[in-house]
Amino acid sequence: MIRRTLLKVCASTAMAAAVGLTMTLGAHAADTVKIGAVAPKTGPLAGGAVVTQWPNVELWVKQVNARGGLKLKDGQKKIELIEYDDKTNPAEHIKAVQRLATQDKVDFIVAPFGTGFNIAAAPIYAKYGYPQIAVSAISDKIEELTQRYPNLFFTLGTTTSFAEGVRDILVKMKNDGKIGNKIAMVNVADAFGIELADAARPLFKEAGFEIVYDKSYPLGTPDLSPVMKGAKASNPDAFVAWSYPPDTFALAEQAIIENLDVKAYYSAVATCFPAFGGKFGSKINGVLGAGGVNVSSDKMQAYRAAHKEITGKDADYWASANTYVSLQILEQAIEGVGSLDKEAVTQYIKDNTFDTIMGDIKFENQFSNKFWTVGQWQDGVFHGVSSVNVDGALPVIAKGGWN
Amino acid sequence: MDIFVSGLLLAGTYALIAMGLNLQYGVARIMNLANGEMIVLGALAAFWSFTAYQISPLVTLLVAVPLSFFGNWLIYKILLRPLVRRAKSQGQLEVDSILATFGISFALVGIMVSIHGAYFTYSFLANPIEILGTTVAQNRLVAFLIAVVIGACLFLWLRHTRSGTAVRAVAVNAESARLVGINVDRVSALTFALGGAIATAGGVLISTFITLDASIGVIFTMKALIIVIMGGVGDIRGAIIAALILGIVETAVATLVDPGLTLVAAYFIFLLVLLFRPQGLFGRRSV
Amino acid sequence: MEARWVGPVVGAVLFIVAALVPYVADGYWMSIAVTIAMYTALATSWALFSGPTHYISLASGAFFGIGGYLVATAMSDYQLSFWLMLFIAPIVSAVVAALIGFATLRLSGVYFVIFTLGLAEMIRNLVSWVQNNFLGSRGLYVLTDFTEDHIYWMLLAVCLAIFLFGWWLSRNRLGFALKIIGNDEEVAKHVGINTALSKVILFTTTGFFGALVGVIIAPRYSYIEPNQVFSPELSFLVVIMALLGGAHRLWGPLVGVIPFTLIWEAITISFPNSTTLFLGIAFLLIVYFIPNGFAGLIEKYWSRMRA
Numbered sequence: 001m002i003r004r005t006l007l008k009v010c011a012s013t014a015m016a017a018a019v020g021l022t023m024t025l026g027a028h029a030a031d032t033v034k035i036g037a038v039a040p041k042t043g044p045l046a047g048g049a050v051v052t053q054w055p056n057v058e059l060w061v062k063q064v065n066a067r068g069g070l071k072l073k074d075g076q077k078k079i080e081l082i083e084y085d086d087k088t089n090p091a092e093h094i095k096a097v098q099r100l101a102t103q104d105k106v107d108f109i110v111a112p113f114g115t116g117f118n119i120a121a122a123p124i125y126a127k128y129g130y131p132q133i134a135v136s137a138i139s140d141k142i143e144e145l146t147q148r149y150p151n152l153f154f155t156l157g158t159t160t161s162f163a164e165g166v167r168d169i170l171v172k173m174k175n176d177g178k179i180g181n182k183i184a185m186v187n188v189a190d191a192f193g194i195e196l197a198d199a200a201r202p203l204f205k206e207a208g209f210e211i212v213y214d215k216s217y218p219l220g221t222p223d224l225s226p227v228m229k230g231a232k233a234s235n236p237d238a239f240v241a242w243s244y245p246p247d248t249f250a251l252a253e254q255a256i257i258e259n260l261d262v263k264a265y266y267s268a269v270a271t272c273f274p275a276f277g278g279k280f281g282s283k284i285n286g287v288l289g290a291g292g293v294n295v296s297s298d299k300m301q302a303y304r305a306a307h308k309e310i311t312g313k314d315a316d317y318w319a320s321a322n323t324y325v326s327l328q329i330l331e332q333a334i335e336g337v338g339s340l341d342k343e344a345v346t347q348y349i350k351d352n353t354f355d356t357i358m359g360d361i362k363f364e365n366q367f368s369n370k371f372w373t374v375g376q377w378q379d380g381v382f383h384g385v386s387s388v389n390v391d392g393a394l395p396v397i398a399k400g401g402w403n
Numbered sequence: 404m405d406i407f408v409s410g411l412l413l414a415g416t417y418a419l420i421a422m423g424l425n426l427q428y429g430v431a432r433i434m435n436l437a438n439g440e441m442i443v444l445g446a447l448a449a450f451w452s453f454t455a456y457q458i459s460p461l462v463t464l465l466v467a468v469p470l471s472f473f474g475n476w477l478i479y480k481i482l483l484r485p486l487v488r489r490a491k492s493q494g495q496l497e498v499d500s501i502l503a504t505f506g507i508s509f510a511l512v513g514i515m516v517s518i519h520g521a522y523f524t525y526s527f528l529a530n531p532i533e534i535l536g537t538t539v540a541q542n543r544l545v546a547f548l549i550a551v552v553i554g555a556c557l558f559l560w561l562r563h564t565r566s567g568t569a570v571r572a573v574a575v576n577a578e579s580a581r582l583v584g585i586n587v588d589r590v591s592a593l594t595f596a597l598g599g600a601i602a603t604a605g606g607v608l609i610s611t612f613i614t615l616d617a618s619i620g621v622i623f624t625m626k627a628l629i630i631v632i633m634g635g636v637g638d639i640r641g642a643i644i645a646a647l648i649l650g651i652v653e654t655a656v657a658t659l660v661d662p663g664l665t666l667v668a669a670y671f672i673f674l675l676v677l678l679f680r681p682q683g684l685f686g687r688r689s690v
Numbered sequence: 691m692e693a694r695w696v697g698p699v700v701g702a703v704l705f706i707v708a709a710l711v712p713y714v715a716d717g718y719w720m721s722i723a724v725t726i727a728m729y730t731a732l733a734t735s736w737a738l739f740s741g742p743t744h745y746i747s748l749a750s751g752a753f754f755g756i757g758g759y760l761v762a763t764a765m766s767d768y769q770l771s772f773w774l775m776l777f778i779a780p781i782v783s784a785v786v787a788a789l790i791g792f793a794t795l796r797l798s799g800v801y802f803v804i805f806t807l808g809l810a811e812m813i814r815n816l817v818s819w820v821q822n823n824f825l826g827s828r829g830l831y832v833l834t835d836f837t838e839d840h841i842y843w844m845l846l847a848v849c850l851a852i853f854l855f856g857w858w859l860s861r862n863r864l865g866f867a868l869k870i871i872g873n874d875e876e877v878a879k880h881v882g883i884n885t886a887l888s889k890v891i892l893f894t895t896t897g898f899f900g901a902l903v904g905v906i907i908a909p910r911y912s913y914i915e916p917n918q919v920f921s922p923e924l925s926f927l928v929v930i931m932a933l934l935g936g937a938h939r940l941w942g943p944l945v946g947v948i949p950f951t952l953i954w955e956a957i958t959i960s961f962p963n964s965t966t967l968f969l970g971i972a973f974l975l976i977v978y979f980i981p982n983g984f985a986g987l988i989e990k991y992w993s994r995m996r997a
Contacts, residue, residue, distance in 0.1 A: 042516050042966045044917065047616040050520035084958060085965045088618075090911045090918060091725060096958070098718040119831070119913040124717065140828050148833065159828070189663050189818035191829065191915040198826045216663040216822040218815045219917055220622050222613060223413045225539070226657035226665075229405060249524050249614040257531045257540045270522075279524050434800070436926075485978065494744060497800065499977055501746070502930060506973025513967025621922055625807060632804040663819040670812035674793070677805055681797050 032080040033070050033340060035061070036100035038121075039113040043088025047245055051273055052136065052319045053113040055311040057081070060327040062310055070331065073338035082106060090120045097121050101128040107340040108330060115139055115192070122149045131333070131346040133326040136319050138162065138192070140199070146366040151346045153363055156322055157371040157388060162290060163200035165373025165386045166266055169288065169396055170238055171207050178398040179263045184213035184236035186227055186251075188244050196242040196268065212236050219244065228254035238264035245270035248289075249279065256283055256402045263398040264288060272375055272382050274314040284377050286399030291318020292375025292384025294392030299357040317375055317382035325356040358390065406655045408537040414650025415547030416613075418554055419605030420623050421630035421642045426557075427598035429637025430574045431591040432493065433483055433500045437508035438627050439620030440515070441471065441599050445606025446615045447515055450523035460527055461545075464607045468600045475599025479592045482507065487591070508620060515617035527611040546608035553601060557639050570594055574637040602627075629669070633676050635683030644684055648672060701853060701941075708846055712839040720838040724910070726951050727845035728903055732924075733932040733943035734852050735899035738859065739892040740929075741937035742868035748925040749790070749806035752813050753897045755920030756783040757904020759817055762830035762914035772834055772909070780901040786813075787897025791890035807922065814920035830914040844906045852899055856940045864888060934976060936985025945984040 039053045040046040061081045064070060069078035082104050086093035093112060100106045101124065109125065111134045112118050118137040125132040126149045133153045139145065140159045146152055173179045183204055187197035193216065204211055213234035217227050224247060231239060239262045241251050248270040255265060270276060271289020294300055295317075303324060307315040315321065332355070333348040334340065353362040361368050374386035376396055385396045424438045448467045452458040486503055490496035528541040561567040572580040573590045581587050609615070630649060634641025649669050656668040676684065711723050732750050740747055760779040764770040794805050821827050859865035867888045870878040878885050908914060935946020957968045980987060 041520060041963065042512060042618050044618065046516065046520055046618055047522045082962075084962050087965070089921075089923070091728075091907075092958070094910065095718070095721040095725065095955070098721040099959070102716045102718040115829075116911065116913040116915050116918060120911050122912070123837075127717065141831060144833070186662075187822070189815070189822045190917050191827075191913075194818070194822050194827050195829050197822070198828060215661055216819065217657075218663060218666045218818065221662070221665060222416060222626075223409070223654070223657075224662075225409050226406075226654055227662045229409075230658065230662070245522060246614045246616075246619075249522070250612075253526075253529050253540070253612065256529060258538055259531065273522075275522060275524050279526050281526075434803075482974065489981065498746070498933060499981070502933060502977045503974055505926060505930065506970045506977065508970070509966050509973060510970025513964050513970060516966065517964060625811065625922065628804045629808055632801055636800070661819070661823075663822060664815075666815045667812055667819065670808045670815075673808060674805065677797055677801055678793060681801055683801075 031077060033072075033077045033108070033334070034080050034082060034104065034106040035108050035110065036097075036104060036106035037081065037083045037110040038086050038093055038096040038100065039083075039110075039117075040088040041085035043086075045088040045114050048136075048270065049113045051275075051313070051316050053323055054083075055307065055313050055315070056320055056323040056327065057083070057110055059307055059310050060324060060331070063306065064331060071335045071338075072340070086112075086117065088114075090116060093117050093121060094124065097124045101130070108334070108342070108345070110330075111135060111137075111326065118152075119145065122152050125149070126151060129342040129346070131330070131342065131349055133329055133349070135322045135326045140195070142367055143365070150366075153349060153366045153368070155326055155361075155368045155371065156319065157373060159195050160199045160203075161371075161388055162268075162373050163196055163203050165388075166200065166240060166288075167203045167207050169266075169374050169386050170204075170209065170240075170264060173238075173264055173396060173398065174209075180237035181209050182212045182234070182236045183209045183238045183240055184231040184234050184262075185211055185240045185242075186213070186231060187216050187242035188219055188247055189216040190219045190244065192269070193242040193244065200240070200242070209238075217247070221247065224250045224254050225257070227251070228258045228260060232258050232260050236262055238262055239266065241267040243267045243269065245273070249276065252276070252280060252284060252287065256280070259402060261401075263400075265399050266374070271377075272317040272319075274316060277377060277380060277382065282380070283402045285379065286397055287377045288385070288396070289375055289377075289382065290373070291316075292372035292382065292387065292393075293317045293321050294358075294384055294390065295381055297357075297359075297392060303357045318372060321358060322371070325358050325361060328356045329354045329361060404535055405537045406651065406658050408534055408539060409658075410651035410654035411647070412539055412543045412547045412650070413654055414647040415550040416543070416605075416609060417626065417630055417646035417649055418643050419546065419550045419608060420602070421627040421634070421646055422550075422554060422557065422639060423598035423600070423602035423605065424624075424627040425598070425631045425634070425637070425639060425642040426594050426601070428631055430570055430594040431479065431483075431598070432487070432496055432577070433479075433504065433595060434497055434628075435595075435598070436501060436504040436624055437511060437620075438598075438602055439622065439624035440508045440511035441475070441602035441620075442606035442609065442623045443515060443615055443617060443620045444511065445471065445603035445608075446523050446610030446613075447519060447606075447617070448603075449607040449610045450525055451519065453525050453527065460607050460611055464549075464604055467607055468604050471603035472596045472600035476592055476596035478507065478599070479595040483595070484588070484592070487588075508624070512618055512620065518617075520617060522614050522616050523610055524614040525610075529612070540612055542608075542611035546611065549604070549608055553604065554639065554643050557601075561639060629673050632683055633673050635685035638683075638685040641683055641685030645676075697941075698857065701857075705846070705850060705853075709843065712842055717838065720842060722951060722955060724838055724842050724845065726947055727842055727849060728907060729928065729931055729947045729951065730944050731845055731848045731852055731899060731903050732928045733935070733947055734849065734856065734940070735896050736928050737932045737935075737937040737940075737943045738852070738856050739889075739896045740932070741939075741942070742865070742872040743889055743892070744872055745795070745889070746803045746929060747806045747893070747896065748803060748922070748929065749787070749809050749897070750900050750928040751921050751923075751925035752806070752810035753783050753787065753900025754904040754907075754924055755810060755814060755916070756786065756897075757901030757906075758908045758911070758914055758919035759830070759904075759916060760901075761905045761908045762832050763821070763825070763827075765833075766829065766831045767825065767827065772832075772905075776902070776905050779905045780898045783901030783904075784894045784898040788890055788894045790897075791893040792886075795886060795889045795893065807925065810920045810922055810925060814916050818916050832908040832912055832914060834909040836909045838910070841906055841910055845903065848899060848902055848906065853940065855895065860940065864891065868892060930973070934980070934983055936983030939985045939989075942983060942985035945988060949984060 069076040084096040115137040118134040187193035266288040268290040272291040370389040372384040449460040634645035761775040932943040936942030
């Protein structure tokens with residue numbers, strides 16, 4: 001009896017596997033454009049991807065299909081989206097991209113979420129010739145990487161430019177007499193945090209700042225109050241945290257509890273999330289963070305309204321827009337070429353200027369040198385205050401307490 | 404003083420994480436890898452009711468804990484009892500329960516992701532309060548106080564009541580407990596359910612000051628396992644003392660040495676305890 | 691042919707077939723093949739230690755991480771070659787494993803499990819801290835020209851080495867000693883076996899092979915985040931696959947890894963939005979309906995067919 005059930009279970013699992021494989025193989029309809037997307041829905045990076053990546057993919061596909069699809073030479077074609085969860089695991093990601101390329105035979109793929117994933121997947125995109133317009137990837141090796149992978153494009157900036165953005169803001173505030181020259185700096189001891197702290201340290205020193213507190217904390221620290229107490233005791237004029245999402249929230253909360261009295265408070269990733277503003281309300285007025293947008297531009301407002309309407313969520317104030325821009329670029333390149341020829345589309349991306357919600361975007365050596373580096377919460381909105389080649393930066397304000 | 408107060412509060416958090424697992428593993432003999440997910444589930448409930456209906460987490464606690472008790476009781480009855488029955492030895496049960504509860508934890512993560520995939524973050528009692536000259540967050544203090552209440556209740560119940568004694572008897576030796584007329588199966592199921600309920604309570608409270616997401620449970624499971632093993636399996640005092648040690652050591656290292664070394668220090672202490680007292684602080688030497 | 695040669699001959703044939711896979715498989719099947727080869731190596735070397743001793747080690751993530759992390763640091767910050775690290779990292783890891791082994795292998799059962807679980811986290815924290823404070827980093831890149839085929843062949847070679855080692859072990863003193871330890875440690879002590887040393891030696895080899903796999907996989911990840919390579923999930927998966935196959939046979943983990951990877955893949959494809967949920971359910975079904983692992987299942991039907 002038990003043996004029979006057991007056999008049934010085995011057989012049905014094998015069947016499910018076989019059906020799963022053949023179904024996706026058989027469903028190739030030529031009247032749609034197949035777009036693949038792989039990003040985390042579970043695992044450590046999922047919390048970021050479901051804010052920044054997935055809603056924009058959904059928004060873009062729905063918008064394109066609502067207007068009748070992508071305009072190609074042989075008529076308009078709707079997008080068929082094939083998505084996989086990489087579980088924040090590089091091996092899973094590679095497998096899923098391979099699957100998109102060879103089994104699902106998708107026409108294009110939305111670039112991955114996260115620096116590591118973009119770099120890990122780059123050889124596969126290169127092998128099959130897919131253009132890869134990376135958004136959530138920040139690296140100081142862009143030149144080497146783009147030379148190695150001729151269809152890899154970067155849009156969000158370099159590690160050093162982010163550290164420089166923060167330095168520029170702090171220098172400006174110092175010159176305006178808003179802050180002194182003592183900085184307390186902390187960072188999460190993982191790839192991104194270590195890299196940024198490493199880049200920032202000499203930049204701050206060259207600019208005449210004194211780093212009075214410089215500590216790292218491990219990823220997943222449950223209690224950051226000793227860190228905040230330590231930073232406070234060093235009596236800084238500015239506080240800089242190269243942080244990841246869960247600690248970005250925790251640091252701000254501790255700063256409020258400890259009443260960290262600084263005129264400049266910066267935390268990196270996720271400061272731009274609507275949830276950050278939602279959690280702390282007016283208390284975080286004047287908080288600086290990575291990213292930023294120009295909310296006053298008409299196109300950006302239209303985008304944010306559509307994002308809210310179609311996905312039911314607010315777009316974040318940074319990479320959401322960049323993600324959408326990367327999809328606009330892909331869309332315009334496909335329509336510009338008028339076919340699904342990957343090589344031609346990649347070349348088109350290299351050669352042309354694109355009209356996006358962030359203004360005109362053009363790639364030089366596969367790098368779009370146009371991005372926000374620092375934003376600031378001002379009256380409930382996270383405005384860009386420092387950028388590389390983007391217009392619309394607001395003047396930075398000094399933080400006036402945590403109320 | 405700073406170190407003592409902050410460390411104590413952190414210890415409260417750790418005790419909340421670990422007390423439930425201590426019961427589950429010590430009495431019901433289930434090495435529950437889904438313990439962290441029970442915590443996250445509590446956090447999700449608190450987050451969801453707070454953001455959607457402005458319900459205070461303390462009210463959520465009253466609803467979530469009984470629900471979790473019932474849910475965990477069902478999990479034990481339906482999913483885990485067959486494994487307990489068929490296990491020929493403790494080792495076999497350990498292997499089976501690792502596999503099964505790992506499966507349960509995956510399933511729970513899957514369910515939670517479909518409910519809310521982004522971070523669970525909201526503000527509740529995030530105000531400073533001064534204790535013995537140290538500024539602490541009110542939400543941490545509340546969590547600590549409730550942890551103390553839960554710990555004290557558990558301790559008194561296990562020590563001074565009939566049913567508590569039965570639970571301890573099962574923890575010491577299930578076979579002998581059966582011989583003296585204790586319904587081991589029933590006791591195990593109820594203890595497992597109670598452990599799950601405590602984990603959920605912990606999750607509700609922790610969510611007021613730690614930002615969680617659906618996939619973060621494994622981090623809590625690991626911490627809880629370490630505390631349980633360090634304290635000694637099946638003794639609630641052990642879990643509390645171990646939580647205290649970890650809380651204070653981590654805070655001391657973060658303040659005096661370097662915050663980057665807090666977790667290293669925690670594991671180092673754990674290693675030392677294991678090397679010099681392999682059965683845990685309060686554990687019994689196995690025969 | 692003598693019965694004792696059946697296994698090795700079948701193994702050799704399978705190995706040759708496996709080595710030819712890259713000539714027929716496309717990119718997707720190669721990525722599955724790499725996954726299978728990677729977990730086969732990890733799970734088999736895990737079972738060499740845990741099978742006979744009954745110690746459940748969750749240290750795979752730690753060893754794998756040591757390999758991945760060392761090769762990445764050496765290549766990006768010190769311009770050392772991949773091949774040098776392929777040699778050095780496993781030795782470092784083996785030394786670490788030996789130290790841990792001496793310290794912890796007198797712990798019994800569950801204490802050892804939890805200690806090894808914490809180990810990956812501890813090492814990750816330690817290396818991150820050292821790098822943060824003393825070495826600095828501008829990103830750990832492992833950029834090579836290896837394709838999936840190369841990585842697959844390297845992993846296959848590691849698998850071969852592990853199988854040969856296991857086969858050799860099964861017919862020499864050390865292996866025999868371990869079996870006795872697994873059955874009854876007291877008896878083993880009485881017949882004059884140095885139980886601690888035997889266990890440490892085996893644990894050391896697990897550490898060696900774990901790091902070796904980590905080094906080989908690093909070019910596939912290209913960009914190493916400590917958080918990714920010191921993965922507790924990896925440790926659990928290795929154990930689950932090995933137990934699913936059956937840790938009491940040399941080929942047990944292999945018959946666990948292959949179906950596991952395929953089921954995992956089928957679920958990933960069929961339920962892109964609730965992969966984790968269905969994976970969980972699949973685990974539960976496996977535990978309830980295949981209690982002795984696939985190896986137990988195969989042996990049962992094998993003996994029935996011959997009867």
